[in-house]
Amino acid sequence: MTTERLLTGTSPMQFLCLGIIGYLTYGIFRALYNIYFHPLSSFPGPKLRAGFYFPFYYDRLTGDYINDWHELHEKYGEVVRIAPHILSTISPDAWRVAPDKDHTRMRRSINHAFSEQALRSQENIITGYITFMISKLHARAQTQTPIDVTRWMNATTFDITGDLAFGEPFGALEADACHSWIENTFAGLKWVRLMAPLRAYPIFGVPIFALLRRWPALEQARKRQFGYLDEKLERRLRSKTDRNDFLRLTSGLLIIAGSETSATCLSGAVYYLLKNPTWITCLLSELRSAFKNESEMSFQSLSHLKVLQAVIQESLRMYPPLPVDMPRMTPPEGATVCGAYIPPHTSISIPHYPAYHSHLNFKDPDTFAPERWLGDEKYADDRRSVLQPFSMGSRNCIGQNLAWAEMRSILARLVWSFEMELLPESEGWDQGQKIYLLWFKPALMVRLRAREVE
Numbered sequence: 217m218t219t220e221r222l223l224t225g226t227s228p229m230q231f232l233c234l235g236i237i238g239y240l241t242y243g244i245f246r247a248l249y250n251i252y253f254h255p256l257s258s259f260p261g262p263k264l265r266a267g268f269y270f271p272f273y274y275d276r277l278t279g280d281y282i283n284d285w286h287e288l289h290e291k292y293g294e295v296v297r298i299a300p301h302i303l304s305t306i307s308p309d310a311w312r313v314a315p316d317k318d319h320t321r322m323r324r325s326i327n328h329a330f331s332e333q334a335l336r337s338q339e340n341i342i343t344g345y346i347t348f349m350i351s352k353l354h355a356r357a358q359t360q361t362p363i364d365v366t367r368w369m370n371a372t373t374f375d376i377t378g379d380l381a382f383g384e385p386f387g388a389l390e391a392d393a394c395h396s397w398i399e400n401t402f403a404g405l406k407w408v409r410l411m412a413p414l415r416a417y418p419i420f421g422v423p424i425f426a427l428l429r430r431w432p433a434l435e436q437a438r439k440r441q442f443g444y445l446d447e448k449l450e451r452r453l454r455s456k457t458d459r460n461d462f463l464r465l466t467s468g469l470l471i472i473a474g475s476e477t478s479a480t481c482l483s484g485a486v487y488y489l490l491k492n493p494t495w496i497t498c499l500l501s502e503l504r505s506a507f508k509n510e511s512e513m514s515f516q517s518l519s520h521l522k523v524l525q526a527v528i529q530e531s532l533r534m535y536p537p538l539p540v541d542m543p544r545m546t547p548p549e550g551a552t553v554c555g556a557y558i559p560p561h562t563s564i565s566i567p568h569y570p571a572y573h574s575h576l577n578f579k580d581p582d583t584f585a586p587e588r589w590l591g592d593e594k595y596a597d598d599r600r601s602v603l604q605p606f607s608m609g610s611r612n613c614i615g616q617n618l619a620w621a622e623m624r625s626i627l628a629r630l631v632w633s634f635e636m637e638l639l640p641e642s643e644g645w646d647q648g649q650k651i652y653l654l655w656f657k658p659a660l661m662v663r664l665r666a667r668e669v670e
């Protein structure tokens with residue numbers, strides 16, 4: 217049959233059917249190749265994930281994928297093939313993989329804004345916001361009004377980062393409310409999860425993106441959201457100051473990276489302390505033996521407190537602010553993880569939550585036990601080096617010193633100032649939370665009572 221006869225004798229419906237059959241046949245052959253002949257075919261994991269990408273992308277839509285990955289690691293071990301060309305590992309070994317030279321160059325240009333010296337110059341600003349938060353909470357304690365801890369932690373850290381970045385806060389503490397820019401950014405994160413699957417399957421993605429581009433309200437909302445930061449930036453550039461702030465690298469991402477993360481860890485710490493009150497007693501006694509009053513608590517003096525450090529460390533393990541995987545590429549020479557050679561240019565991730573909750577790394581991984589960071593023999597075999605909530609290498613968290621200083625000060629001053637009571641509606645607060653890149657935390661309702669000065 218000639219091509220001409222084939223074309224004239226075939227109806228559009230037959231073309232469509234042929235196209236679909238061709239697409240499916242290609243997909244099946246490709247899946248068979250992925251499962252049996254791909255360079256990663258010897259790594260353990262479900263066959264469906266080894267063959268196809270859709271389970272990986274479907275995961276992202278559910279908000280539960282980190283729990284699914286956790287179960288996969290419990291079943292298959294330290295290294296799991298999570299998608300045809302992607303490995304996930306919970307071994308501390310993997311943190312050594314893949315330095316990124318270009319990124320190191322970029323980081324050199326912004327390091328000064330996050331140096332120890334910069335942090336010292338920022339201490340008064342940060343402490344000012346914490347004092348403001350504590351004074352507002354005293355008013356709540358006096359009237360016995362329950363507070364949502366997650367909201368207050370977010371308000372405080374967003375105001376601090378806003379000020380360090382733009383020279384002005386979001387006004388969240390002042391207004392006792394979450395700023396609309398912050399709320400919209402979180403709502404946006406839920407949508408962002410759709411992007412990767414739509415890009416991976418253009419058959420759905422191309423028409424959907426084309427439709428979205430024709431939706432004016434969406435475009436206006438996008439402009440409003442970005443415009444808000446642009447205005448702040450312009451105001452800051454017009455103002456005369458020699459303050460060493462983050463202006464040059466300010467973006468929505470920095471604000472979220474610098475605020476939501478610390479607020480998440482602090483919310484987790486308050487919850488786990490309330491569930492384990494002996495640690496509140498322990499922490500309070502450490503604070504009282506170190507300080508006569510709250511004003512003595514400086515970044516420097518708080519950094520020496522071992523119980524405070526262990527409580528925060530354990531909260532970062534139980535409830536890592538970035539619970540998800542941060543993918544890295546193996547270098548051109550490949551890499552070895554857990555004794556297995558991983559070929560070059562393979563995407564490899566350490567998902568924080570599964571790594572920190574694996575019995576391969578920690579004894580009683582679901583138990584809040586700060587003593588594991590204080591040298592307790594019971595936890596001597598814990599593989600503590602796997603805990604890298606700020607990541608490692610050239611892409612690690614540039615704001616980690618600031619985060620530690622902020623978290624120590626806020627937690628210490630909360631425990632120093634208030635007795636806290638977990639309200640019944642927040643029992644089991646850490647269970648069943650969805651993750652869209654970050655935790656979508658429900659309200660953490662607590663009643664405060666000002667502590668008697670002793």
Ligand code: HEM
Binds near residue numbers: 478537542615
């Ligand atoms: C408990 C608090 C925090 C945690 C757990 C945390 C965690 C992380 C992690 C895991 C990364 C690496 C992401 C990757 O691998 O690609 C990161 C990057 C980053 N973080 Fe943090 N972070 C925290 C607080 C902060 C603070 C307070 C700031 C600054 C105000 C900040 C600013 C950044 C920036 C700018 C990056 C990108 C660095 C780069 O790409 O070179 N973070 N953070």
